[in-house]
Amino acid sequence: MMTNPGNKVTQGQFSFLPDLTDEQISAQIKYALKNHWAVSVEYTDDPHPRNTYWEMYGNPMFDLKDPAGILLEVNNCRNALPNMYVRVTAFDSTKGWEAPRMSFIVNRPPNEPGFRLLRQERDGRSQGYSIVPYATDRPEGERS
Amino acid sequence: MLDAIAKGTAAPDESVDLQAEFEASNIDEVMDKLDRELVGLKPIKTRIREIAALLLVDRLRRKFGLTSGAPTLHMNFTGNPGTGKTTVALRMAEILHRLGYVREGHMVAVTRDDLVGQYVGHTAPKTREVIKRAMGGVLFIDEAYYLYKPENERDYGQESIEILLQCMENNRDDLVVILAGYKNKMDRFFDSNPGMRSRIAHHLDFPDYGVSELKSIAEIMLGEQNYRLSEAAAKALEEYLPIRMRLPHFSNARSVRNGLDRARLRQANRLFASRNRVLTKTDLITIEESDIRGSRVFAEGKLEGEPETKAR
Structure with missing residues (x-):
């Protein structure tokens, strides 16, 4: 029962597509900048879907006009952390939104082991289910 | 035929219309504005015309598939106070944008304070941030000679210069750096930073007005x-x-x-x-x-x- 044969983590935009090329990433960032969203680069090694807050790579980038600067950061982050998930987030600060409007993964570890299913016995023979990423099996300092 | 030209597959004996290209770029309008609003400055205007011509010809060459690499357009403006260095830099951003050399055509004007940090490890991110903001446009560093303070060997200005140099070389397609300052001070600055001098192709001296x-x-x-x-x-x-x-x-x-x-x-x-x-x-x-x-x-x-x- 493998609906996602590559075991690719599917989060955010474009995650069912093949990895985006640099030009495609630039085009997406350009769209975000056109809408005056603050774009930032984030990374994590824990792909659990409820892991919302990833670490920031560098400062969030305001007042940029051209995607080249952000692509530069993306590539710096990829080189520095090749075994981590890296995503680009565009935050909309407009009142009423105040939320990320775009978010897509731009780097994945070469090997994505996927998730383990945990079953939990509960009262009255009921079953609880949860998932744990294999990537987080080891303590934080020893991963990757 | 136009399609073929656009794809860089034009045959060697096909002709391209420089005049049409010139008109399409709207560069004439900017040049006229330059002539109208900036008085004097003959050598500067000549150089801007030359640069514009080069970029235009380059664009035509690309249509024939002749690659020649983007020319470096980092510039150094020297001249006495009030000779129009900032004004010309602003205009330069517009001209380069019209010619398709820079993508956005905005100008980020900074001085030493915006580039150099106050403590160890502060300078590099600060300089990088400014560079990222200027990408796709022109980075104008006013009073650039302040970046280097020879009397203080622990000054962080040198670090900023090194990052600038690196970006001027590696991100040549992404931004144009224009330095400005008074003639004698800039000369001293370049003497102590030979790497900077060699990376700047155009040294323009702004004459005093009559x-x-x-x-x-x-x-x-x-x-x-x-x-x-x-x-x-x-x-x-x-x-x-x-x-x-x-x-x-x-x-x-x-x-x-x-x-x-x-x-x-x-x-x-x-x-x-x-x-x-x-x-x-x-x-x-x-x-x-x-x-x-x-x-x-x-x-x-x-x-x-x-x-x-x-x-x-």
């Missing part, structure tokens, strides 16, 4: 603010300028602007003093001789043993 050029500048400035000089005032200004030019701290167009601002003050004061009579529009827009003559320059110019001016 009296007649300063006068046309004054007229343009006044015109923009909806003022005009009366005939006598124009004559007074012609006498004012040479005296001002000999006084210390003369900074070309900036001094002219300050002088005119003070003349406006005196005009307002004069109108205010005669407020019992009804003013017309002409009164409001005209700067009279007395407004110019009231300048301290006339008195001070003479105090310093300058020859007596005809005006009394």
